[in-house]
Amino acid sequence: MTGRPRLAAGTELDGRYRLESVLGRGGMGEVWRAVDLRLRRPVAVKVLPAELADVPGAMDRFEREAEATAALQHPGITVVFDVGRTGDGLAYLVMELLEGEDLRTVMRRHPGGLPVEEAVGHAVQVADALAAAHSRGIVHRDIKPANLFVLADGRLKLCDFGIAGLADAATRLTQDGGTVGTPLYMAPEQFRGGAADFRSDLYALGCVLHELLTGEPPFRSGSGLPGLMYAHLNEAPPPVGAVRPDVPERLERLVHDLLAKAVDRRPESAAAVASYLRAGPRAPAVPPPGPRPPRPRRRTRPRRRAPRRGARARAGRPRVRCSRGARCSPWRPC
Known part of the structure; x- marks a missing residue:
């Protein structure tokens, strides 16, 4: 599709978001510093490549995933405020402005x-x-x-x-x-x-x-x-x-x-x-929380024997190699 306006400082998207300066460009569009004219706050606006509007289903998928992301409430995830599409077919995402x-x-x-x-x-x-x-x-x-x-x-x-x-x-x-x-x-x-x-x-x-x-x-x-x-x-x-x-x-x-x-x-x-x-980069290796599959028994009869001296202390040490000489993984039993 052709004939879409070129973005520039001062461009307003849907009469609400005024673009001020480019923060970055990449394969998936441009990120602009902008102002939310309705709420009078600075925001970041990502404008997707115009060519995506010509791909069947692309914009609908973008809007669905953006709406799902907006529902995420976590301090480590960038907040999504809004998603929209201009009359010229440009899709954009409005996010919190990060410094x-x-x-x-x-x-x-x-x-x-x-x-x-x-x-x-x-x-x-x-x-x-x-x-x-x-x-x-x-x-x-x-x-x-x-x-x-x-x-x-x-x-x-x-x-x-x-x-x-x-x-x-x-x-x-x-x-x-x-x-x-x-x-x-x-x-x-x-x-x-x-x-x-x-x-x-x-x-x-x-x-x-x-x-x-x-x-x-x-x-x-x-x-x-x-x-x-x-x-x-x-x-x-x-x-x-x-x-x-x-x-x-x-x-x-x-x-x-x-x-x-x-x-x-x-x-x-x-x-x-x-x-x-x-657990700390230098802490003993421990498996993550959750049940682990049982290990196969190596003895057919139970043996009741008092623990040897030092066995209790060794139980807390990280296992680096198993009896087969292979590395043990904290995610799976040897």
Whole structure:
């Protein structure tokens, strides 16, 4: 569709939101600082690409997901005030105006990775926000540093819920000089064209946490999208400890589990990940809350024997390796 007006400072959307200045541009539209003329307050307005209006069902889906996001009440999720569509066919989302910087900008100041405690602090806030959304059946689908906004007081906000759902209607896999944007954080099932669920968000969180700790996402490719897709589908992520020996093993294991290729090998929920992170980066590894499957019995007859000296103390130590020499996962029994 053509003939739509070009946005500029002073443009008013539906006679209520006056655009003032561009805050950012991306593949899914422009974000403007604006004023709500009715309530006389500053807001952020995201205007989606005009081309999306030509995709059947795209705008209806956008409005449904935006309305669902507006119902989320969580301090780690950006507040959605309004959603609309102009007479010219432009769709827009009105959100709270945030003051701070996105996580991508923060990480650029730490090319070798953030301090462990700071990285964990960011990750647990993302996990909390995802847990709130997932409990309402809402999947983000596009977790990445650019969608994570750090406020001046250190609190983190998750942005662009609802926008990512338009990925089915628009091409987000863009290449520019051999570098790839969003696919750096996409789960294998998304590359295969499968449906994304909460475990896809957990995989993306694993990619972000890997980058927080090492300064690099788990996979890069000099051949662009094809090589990156192959890596996410087939290659094991590089161990965090190889780059950052100071990262606790339990935290490295969490990143490894979040980046599991098979969805059923990832942690059971974002809430479980948040709980695990809150235990402290150097605390003993413990399973998340909830029942665990019973382990097979190794003896056919009960044996009543007094515990050996020191056995009670050893019971509280983290299990790093099982009897088979393999790593134990806190999410599943050995």
